[in-house]
Amino acid sequence: MTAPVIQIDHVIKSYTAGVPVLHDVSLTIARGEVVVVCGPSGSGKSTLIKCVNALEPIQHGRIVVDGQDLASKGVDLPRLRARVGMVFQHFELFPHMRVLDNLCLAQCKVLGRPRADAEARSEALLERVGMTAFAAKYPGALSGGQQQRVAIARALAMDPVVMLFDEATSALDPEMVSEVLDVMVELARSGMTMMVVTHEMGFARKVAHRVVFMDQGEIAEDSPREIFFEAPRTERAREFLSKILTY
Amino acid sequence: MSSFDFEEIHRSLGYLFFDGMRFTLTLTFLAALGGVVLGTILAIIRQSGSRLLSSIAAGYVNLVRALPLVLVIFWFYFLVPYLGQWLTGATRPVHVGGFASALITFIAFEAAYFSEIVRAGIASIPRGQEAAAMALGLRSSQAMRYVILPQVFRIMLPVLLTQTIVLFQDTSLVYVLSITDFLGAAAQIAERDGRLVEMYSFVAVVYFVFSFTASQGVRRLRAHIAVPH
Numbered sequence: 001m002t003a004p005v006i007q008i009d010h011v012i013k014s015y016t017a018g019v020p021v022l023h024d025v026s027l028t029i030a031r032g033e034v035v036v037v038c039g040p041s042g043s044g045k046s047t048l049i050k051c052v053n054a055l056e057p058i059q060h061g062r063i064v065v066d067g068q069d070l071a072s073k074g075v076d077l078p079r080l081r082a083r084v085g086m087v088f089q090h091f092e093l094f095p096h097m098r099v100l101d102n103l104c105l106a107q108c109k110v111l112g113r114p115r116a117d118a119e120a121r122s123e124a125l126l127e128r129v130g131m132t133a134f135a136a137k138y139p140g141a142l143s144g145g146q147q148q149r150v151a152i153a154r155a156l157a158m159d160p161v162v163m164l165f166d167e168a169t170s171a172l173d174p175e176m177v178s179e180v181l182d183v184m185v186e187l188a189r190s191g192m193t194m195m196v197v198t199h200e201m202g203f204a205r206k207v208a209h210r211v212v213f214m215d216q217g218e219i220a221e222d223s224p225r226e227i228f229f230e231a232p233r234t235e236r237a238r239e240f241l242s243k244i245l246t247y
Numbered sequence: 248m249s250s251f252d253f254e255e256i257h258r259s260l261g262y263l264f265f266d267g268m269r270f271t272l273t274l275t276f277l278a279a280l281g282g283v284v285l286g287t288i289l290a291i292i293r294q295s296g297s298r299l300l301s302s303i304a305a306g307y308v309n310l311v312r313a314l315p316l317v318l319v320i321f322w323f324y325f326l327v328p329y330l331g332q333w334l335t336g337a338t339r340p341v342h343v344g345g346f347a348s349a350l351i352t353f354i355a356f357e358a359a360y361f362s363e364i365v366r367a368g369i370a371s372i373p374r375g376q377e378a379a380a381m382a383l384g385l386r387s388s389q390a391m392r393y394v395i396l397p398q399v400f401r402i403m404l405p406v407l408l409t410q411t412i413v414l415f416q417d418t419s420l421v422y423v424l425s426i427t428d429f430l431g432a433a434a435q436i437a438e439r440d441g442r443l444v445e446m447y448s449f450v451a452v453v454y455f456v457f458s459f460t461a462s463q464g465v466r467r468l469r470a471h472i473a474v475p476h
Contacts, residue, residue: 055378082384092379096397105393106383158383 011061023217036204039214053084085155085163091147093139100135125153145176162193213237267432278353279411286361311359323352368399405469
C-alpha cells in the first residue's frame with residue numbers, strides 16, 4: 001500500500017484554554033480516496049479540515065500531508081499548501097480580479113509558471129467546470145454556483161495532490177447546489193483524492209469511499225460508505241442520519 | 248480704504264497661482280503620496296504578529312494624532328537642522344529648506360491618519376480572503392500585496408481622497424514658516440498693497456472652489472467603484 005496522502009494522528013486542538021474543539025482525532029486518507037466528513041454543526045469537522053493545510057494550528061498530535069509533517073522544522077508551509085487544494089464555503093474568489101486572473105495568480109507567483117502556460121492551464125480548467133465563457137468577468141458578476149465552480153478550478157490549477165472541500169455547497173441557493181456537486185462528482189470519478197466536509201448525503205452515497213461521522217470534536221464513526229448508510233455502527237450516527245434524511 | 252478692487256486680484260493672479268498655488272499643490276500631492284506609503288507601512292506593522300513593533304507603531308500614531316499640526320510644523324522646522332547635524336555628525340546645524348521641512352512634517356503627520364484609514368480597510372476585508380490566498384500557497388506578504396491591499400485601496404480610495412482634501416487645506420499652515428504657499432502669497436500682496444479684504448476673500452473663494460469641486464468628484468467616484476463581494 002502506498003503512503004497515505006493525509007495522515008492525522010491523535011490531534012487535539014482548542015481555540016482558547018478550555019474545551020478542545022478536536023479531541024484525539026485520527027484519520028488516514030489514501031491516494032485516490034474520497035472521504036466525506038459529516039456531523040452536526042459544532043462537531044469540529046470544519047476545524048479539522050482547516051488543520052490539514054495548517055490554516056489552523058494544532059496543540060497536540062501530528063498531521064502528515066503528502067509525506068510532510070506540518071509541524072516539522074523547516075517545513076515550507078506555503079509550498080505545502082500549494083499542493084493542497086482548498087474550496088471554501090464562501091468561495092473566496094478575489095473580487096478585484098477577473099476570473100482568469102484568479103486562476104493565474106498563484107500559478108505565476110507561487111509555482112513560477114510563465115503567464116502563457118498559466119493561462120492555458122486556466123482555460124482548460126474553466127472548460128472542465130463549464131465556465132469558459134466567464135474568463136474575462138469579475139466574480140461579482142457570477143452566481144454563487146458559478147463562483148464556486150471557478151473556485152474549484154482555481155484550486156485545481158495548482159495541480160494539487162489532494163482537494164479539501166469545506167462545506168462547499170452550504171452557502172448556495174438550492175438550485176445551484178447540483179451544478180457544484182456535478183463538478184465534485186466528476187472530480188471524484190477522475191481519481192482525485194478528496195476530503196469533503198458536507199451535509200450532502202447524496203454526494204456521499206454517490207462517490208464516497210468512506211464516511212467519517214464527527215460529533216463533539218471526536219470521530220464517532222469511520223465506515224465504508226455502504227456500511228455507514230445501511231447499518232451505521234454507532235447510535236450517534238444512526239440518530240444523525242435519521243434526522244437529516246427524514247425530509 | 249476704497250471699494251472692492253478686482254483689478255488688484257487680477258494683477259496678482261500670476262504670483263498667486265504660479266508661485267503660491269503651485270507650491271500648495273506640489274506639497275499636497277507629495278505629502279499625500281508619502282503619507283499613504285508610510286501610512287500603509289504603519290498599518291501593516293500594526294496588524295503584524297510582532298507585539299513590540301505593533302505597539303511602537305500604535306504609539307507613534309497616537310502621539311501624532313494628539314498634537315496640533317501647527318505646533319509640529321513649527322517645532323519640526325527648528326528641530327530638523329539639529330537632527331540632521333546629529334545624524335550626519337556635522338559641526339553645524341544642517342540647513343533644511345522650508346519646503347523639505349514642511350514636506351517631511353506633513354508626510355509624518357498624514358501617515359498617522361492614512362494608517363488608520365488603511366487599517367480600517369484591512370479590517371473590512373473578510374478573513375476568508377487571506378485564508379484563500381494562503382491556501383493557494385501565497386506567503387503573507389504576497390497575500391497582502393496581491394489580494395488584500397488592492398481591495399483596501401479600492402474600498403478606501405474615497406476616504407483617502409477626502410483626507411487629501413483636508414490636507415490641501417491644512418498645507419496653508421506652512422505660513423508659520425513664512426513660506427510662499429497660496430495663502431502666503433496672498434498674505435504678502437495683501438500686506439504690501441494694503442488690500443486685505445480683496446486678497447483674503449479671494450483666497451477663501453479659491454479654497455472653497457478647489458475643495459468643493461474635489462469633494463463632488465470624490466462623491467461621484469464613491470458611487471462608481473463599490474466592489475461587489
